[in-house]
Amino acid sequence: MCYRARAVSAVASRENIRLYELVLENGISASPYVWRTRFALAHKGLAFQSVPLGFTEIAAAFSGELRTVPVIEDGEERVGDSWHIADYLERSYPARPALFSGCAEYAMVRLFDAWFSAEILRRMFRSYVLDIHNAARPADRLYFRTSREARLQGTSLEACVADRVSRLPELRDALNPLRAQLERGPFLGGASPNYADYLALGAFRWVASVSTIPPLAQGDPLLAWLERGFDLYGGLARDARLKPLAQ
CATH class of the missing domain: 1.20.1050.10 (Glutathione S-transferase Yfyf (Class Pi); Chain A, domain 2)
Structure with missing residues (x-):
């Protein structure tokens, strides 16, 4: 697919994904971008462990390198931004249901x-x-x-x-x-x-x-x-x- 032109080679399925997400006072996950990623992971049939963060905890969680969620960690890979995550899931798990038909x-x-x-x-x-x-x-x-x-x-x-x-x-x-x-x-x-x-x-x-x-x-x-x-x-x-x- 053309949007994968710069993709790295696919990795083996690890399925120990951690999803960092924004939570409110009541613990509910509340970010439109995190929810894109939650749906994408479910579409791919990939289980994940939720890591809840408040607004002020995000930058410290990633030593200032990333300042927004969602972020996923998959083995040694760390990916931020919902679109980057979607691209990563497509190229890393090509045998799973595709998020995009072409x-x-x-x-x-x-x-x-x-x-x-x-x-x-x-x-x-x-x-x-x-x-x-x-x-x-x-x-x-x-x-x-x-x-x-x-x-x-x-x-x-x-x-x-x-x-x-x-x-x-x-x-x-x-x-x-x-x-x-x-x-x-x-x-x-x-x-x-x-x-x-x-x-x-x-x-x-x-x-x-x-x-x-x-x-x-x-x-x-x-x-x-x-x-x-x-x-x-x-x-x-x-x-x-x-x-x-x-x-």
């Missing part, structure tokens, strides 16, 4: 990710950033507030979410391309899920971990897809602590 699908999912990040994740972040702060470990909250308010160019978390109820229709409308695609099949990937499903499901799993106001309306056709997605791999994304995604 170069064309890989390129299209990359394009979908760019659109989704700009149009959906951005809106989700601005609607739920205060909820994330309030759900974080107490020791992480000052760091989270300082770093995210800097990202918001000095806007306070409270000011950022002040008009979020009036902005919900904008988020819901932005999701129309997903609804259109799901008219053609049960998953964004068609008859079965692919990495596009995983990155979108991961975003909703993140919101469900923290939200104090659901992003969707009752009866939204996305809800059936979310039910199917959260049920994948033995209910991988299910957790009794999750908040409702519709009202």
